[in-house]
Amino acid sequence: MSYYGEHRYAPAIPYLKQAAAAEPRNLELRLTLAHCYLWTHQLEATLGVYKEILQIDPDSAEADMIAGEALDEKGDNAGAVEQFRAAEKANPKEPEVHFGLAYLLWAQKRYEEAITEFQAELKNDPANNQARIYLGDTYMQMGRYPEAKEQLLIAEKSDPKMPLIHLDLGIVDQETNQREAALLELKETIALTPANVNAHFRLARIYQQTGQRELAKVEFDKAKNLNKEQDESLHQRIAEANARPSGKAATPQNPTGQNSAPQP
Numbered sequence: 001m002s003y004y005g006e007h008r009y010a011p012a013i014p015y016l017k018q019a020a021a022a023e024p025r026n027l028e029l030r031l032t033l034a035h036c037y038l039w040t041h042q043l044e045a046t047l048g049v050y051k052e053i054l055q056i057d058p059d060s061a062e063a064d065m066i067a068g069e070a071l072d073e074k075g076d077n078a079g080a081v082e083q084f085r086a087a088e089k090a091n092p093k094e095p096e097v098h099f100g101l102a103y104l105l106w107a108q109k110r111y112e113e114a115i116t117e118f119q120a121e122l123k124n125d126p127a128n129n130q131a132r133i134y135l136g137d138t139y140m141q142m143g144r145y146p147e148a149k150e151q152l153l154i155a156e157k158s159d160p161k162m163p164l165i166h167l168d169l170g171i172v173d174q175e176t177n178q179r180e181a182a183l184l185e186l187k188e189t190i191a192l193t194p195a196n197v198n199a200h201f202r203l204a205r206i207y208q209q210t211g212q213r214e215l216a217k218v219e220f221d222k223a224k225n226l227n228k229e230q231d232e233s234l235h236q237r238i239a240e241a242n243a244r245p246s247g248k249a250a251t252p253q254n255p256t257g258q259n260s261a262p263q264p
Helices: 009-022 027-039 043-056 061-074 077-090 097-107 111-124 129-141 145-158 163-175 179-192 197-209 213-242
Strands: none
Touching (some): 009 027, 027 043, 027 061, 043 061, 061 077, 077 097, 097 111, 097 129, 129 145, 129 163, 163 179, 163 197, 179 197, 197 213
C-alpha cells in the first residue's frame, strides 16, 4: 500500500487488484482500488469495481460517491446526481456527501437545490470552508447579496487568500454600488490570480463608470488579451486530445465560469 500512501495511484493498482482477488469480501480494498481507478481517470474500471462493491455492501455511501464522481467525469450529469442522492440516502452523515451533491447542482445552475445541500454539509461540518465559500457564491449567483456577503466574510476569516472569495465579494460590492470596496476586492483577486479575466473586466467597468478612461482601457485590454490566450490554449488542448490514439476529444469544462467575461 506504500504506492497509495505516496499518492502514486497508477502503480498501486496491480497490487490492489491482486490483494482484492485474494480477499473477495474485503470492502476496504475494493474502495481503495476504486479510488485509484478514479484518480487515474480509468472510469469504466472505476464503475466495474463499484458493481463489485455493491455485492459486498449495497449501502456503501462512499462507493456511491465514487461512482457519482466517475459519472460526472464521463459527462453523465443526471447519473452523477442520482449516485450522490443514493449516497446521501445511505448515510446522510458521510463526509462531503452533501457537498459533492451540492457542487453538481451548482455546476448545473440548480441553485435552490444546491443551497439546501451546502447548508446540510455545513450542519454536518461547520468547519467545511469550501462548502461555505460555494454557499456564498450560490447566493451571489442568485442576486441574494446580503446572504452572499455574510457567508463570504465568514469564509474569508479562514481562507483569506482564496481568489473566489475576493472575486465574489467584489461582484457583490459592485452590484450594490459599493465601488471603493469592489475595487479593493477585485484588485486582491488579480493579485492572487493575475489571469482572472472576469476580475480584469469588472475592474475596467468600475474605472469606466468613474470616468477613469485610461485605467479602464488598460484593464479592458488585459481582459481581451487573456481571453484570446485562454481560447488559444483551449483549442490547442482539444487538438492534442483529438490527436491521441484513442480518438477521444477532451471535453472542456469550466463550471465556475469565473474566468469568462462578456466582451467590452
